[in-house]
Amino acid sequence: xxxxxxxxxxxxxxxxxxxxxxxxxxxxxxxxxxxxxxxxxxxxxxxxxxxxxxxxxxxxxxxxxxxxxxxxxxxxxxxxxxxxxxxxxxxxxxxxxxxxxxxx
Numbered sequence: 001x002x003x004x005x006x007x008x009x010x011x012x013x014x015x016x017x018x019x020x021x022x023x024x025x026x027x028x029x030x031x032x033x034x035x036x037x038x039x040x041x042x043x044x045x046x047x048x049x050x051x052x053x054x055x056x057x058x059x060x061x062x063x064x065x066x067x068x069x070x071x072x073x074x075x076x077x078x079x080x081x082x083x084x085x086x087x088x089x090x091x092x093x094x095x096x097x098x099x100x101x102x103x104x
Contacts, residue, residue, distance in 0.1 A: 003027055003035055004058075007042035011054040021046060064090040 003024070010020030024046070027039035045057045068091040076085050
């Protein structure tokens with residue numbers, strides 16, 4: 001949650017962005033692999049300095065299936081290609097369905 005909050009601060013405030021980028025680079029040395037993964041993801045998005053990317057991937061969060069993303073990236077690394085990885089090949093995440101109790 002802290003890494004996501006840092007990314008949101010960086011996306012909202014251009015003056016803080018250089019400091020946020022340094023903090024995200026340091027997060028990439030964390031012992032927790034999820035922290036490192038999130039820091040790497042947000043660092044790459046913020047370094048592009050594109051408002052549309054910030055809106056799509058920082059403010060709206062990642063909407064793809066994480067297992068699907070992992071599988072697609074693994075396949076991409078196994079097959080040599082000159083083409084960049086295409087996020088459109090990754091299935092979208094499904095929203096959790098909560099059962100409502102009858103009689104409420």
